[in-house]
Structure formats: C-alpha cells, structure tokens
Amino acid sequence: MTELLLGTGLVSGYGRIEALHSVDVAVDAGQAVTVIGPNGAGKSTLLRTLAGLSRPWQGTVEFDGTDVTHWSAERRARAGLVLVPEGRHVFAGLTVEENLRLGGYAAGRAATTPGLNAVYDLFPALAVRQRQPAGTLSGGEQQMVAIGRGLMSRPKLMLLDEPSLGLAPQAVRLVTDALVELAGRGTTLVLVEQSASVAFQVAHRGYLMERGDLVASGPVDHLRKDPRVLRAYLGGP
Numbered sequence: 125m126t127e128l129l130l131g132t133g134l135v136s137g138y139g140r141i142e143a144l145h146s147v148d149v150a151v152d153a154g155q156a157v158t159v160i161g162p163n164g165a166g167k168s169t170l171l172r173t174l175a176g177l178s179r180p181w182q183g184t185v186e187f188d189g190t191d192v193t194h195w196s197a198e199r200r201a202r203a204g205l206v207l208v209p210e211g212r213h214v215f216a217g218l219t220v221e222e223n224l225r226l227g228g229y230a231a232g233r234a235a236t237t238p239g240l241n242a243v244y245d246l247f248p249a250l251a252v253r254q255r256q257p258a259g260t261l262s263g264g265e266q267q268m269v270a271i272g273r274g275l276m277s278r279p280k281l282m283l284l285d286e287p288s289l290g291l292a293p294q295a296v297r298l299v300t301d302a303l304v305e306l307a308g309r310g311t312t313l314v315l316v317e318q319s320a321s322v323a324f325q326v327a328h329r330g331y332l333m334e335r336g337d338l339v340a341s342g343p344v345d346h347l348r349k350d351p352r353v354l355r356a357y358l359g360g361p
C-alpha cells in the first residue's frame with residue numbers, strides 16, 4: 125500500500141517550547157487514522173503541522189508523493205490535504221449553503237449540486253437548514269457544516285481537529301455516525317480526538333500521543349487494550 129501522507133521526524137513548538145519531539149506518522153490511502161492522547165499532548169500541534177498552519181522546526185511532510193513541507197495551508201488544500209477546523213469557525217453570518225459553497229471555492233473547485241446533495245445526504249439536518257445563517261445552528265450542526273465544507277473541496281485526505289469537542293451527546297452520535305460512514309466509504313481521514321470512544325468507532329488505526337511523543341500505535345483493536353491507553357482514558361494503574 126502507498127502512503128498518502130507521511131510525516132517524518134517532525135519537531136515543532138511555540139517560542140522556546142518544543143511541543144513535538146521528532147514524530148513520525150504514516151497514513152495509507154483509504155485509511156482512517158486517529159491521534160488520541162491527553163490535554164497538551166501535542167495532537168493539535170501535529171495536525172496543524174500536517175495541515176501547513178505550523179511550520180516544523182525539523183522534519184518533512186510528504187503528501188501524495190510530493191514534499192509539501194514548505195507549502196502553505198492553502199496550497200495543501202488545493203492539492204487535496206484539507207483541515208476541518210472546529211465547528212465554531214464557520215461563517216456565522218452566511219447561510220449553510222453559502223458556507224458549503226465556500227468550501228469548494230477555497231480549494232479552487234466549483235461547488236456542484238451533486239456535491240451539495242452528497243453533504244445533505246450525509247447530514248439531513250443541514251438539508252432543512254440550507255438558507256439559515258450558520259450562526260443560528262446548534263454546535264453539532266455547525267460541526268456538520270465544517271465537515272461538509274471540507275467535503276465540498278473533494279479532498280484526498282481530511283484532517284479533523286476534535287470534531288466531538290463540546291457537543292451534546294446526540295450531536296456526538298450524529299457526527300460520529302457520519303465519520304464512520306465516510307471512513308467506511310474509503311475516505312482517508314486523520315482524526316484528532318480526546319474522546320477515545322469516538323476515535324475508536326471511526327478509525328482503523330491509531331496513535332497514542334503523550335507529552336509530544338507518539339508512544340503507541342497500531343490497529344484500534346490492539347490500541348484499545350494497550351495499558352497506556354487504558355491508563356490515559358480509564359484512570360487505570
């Protein structure tokens with residue numbers, strides 16, 4: 125299998141604080157991979173580095189066979205490496221549909237009716253709110269818009285930053301179901317989650333991150349039994 129996304133020896137941080145200590149990640153095409161770990165482990169920093177929002181101090185990012193380490197986030201998005209930010213970053217004053225159309229536009233792709241319909245099929249809650257300003261939606265619906273916006277750009281790989289964060293249980297369920305469906309269709313995903321439950325439902329493979337290092341990796345069925353994961357999430361010894 126060929127790796128679609130490869131991070132090698134990634135070191136990154138803020139000011140003098142090193143938040144990633146030489147991290148290696150590999151994501152195969154068609155795979156859903158999760159990065160889990162406690163607060164402050166460096167998950168968001170890793171995702172931002174892969175997306176091009178943070179420049180690594182050392183190391184390289186390769187996407188689809190090309191070294192993109194020095195590419196901007198916009199250029200990476202046009203190449204199909206798309207970051208889905210938290211739902212609260214939708215454009216509140218624009219309608220659901222306008223937000224979705226912008227997703228395609230931002231990646232240099234026209235927003236097509238089949239593209240919009242595919243998002244509405246995945247998220248029926250959005251179909252009935254097409255003309256509603258996104259700012260009037262619930263947190264869960266805004267997260268759906270954020271994911272939908274990513275899909276509109278027809279990505280080769282979607283990076284998702286904590287899609288379940290702060291959502292009501294019912295909304296977590298809907299967003300998780302949609303991600304399970306996308307993963308099942310072979311959409312390549314990298315999912316950063318604090319909720320191991322969401323992460324393990326969606327992903328095939330996972331990495332556990334602690335204090336800037338990847339300390340465990342493997343198929344989620346193995347990872348969920350790893351003592352370090354149990355310790356991190358279930359308060360075990």
Ligand code: ATP
Binds near residue numbers: 164168
């Ligand atoms: P969380 O789930 O809480 O977001 P995380 O695993 O995503 O945690 P990061 O946000 O990547 O962790 O943070 C990694 C480290 O970098 C932490 O020590 C954090 O305090 C630090 N850090 C993150 N963002 C900044 C910033 N903008 N300025 C300075 N330090 C930062």
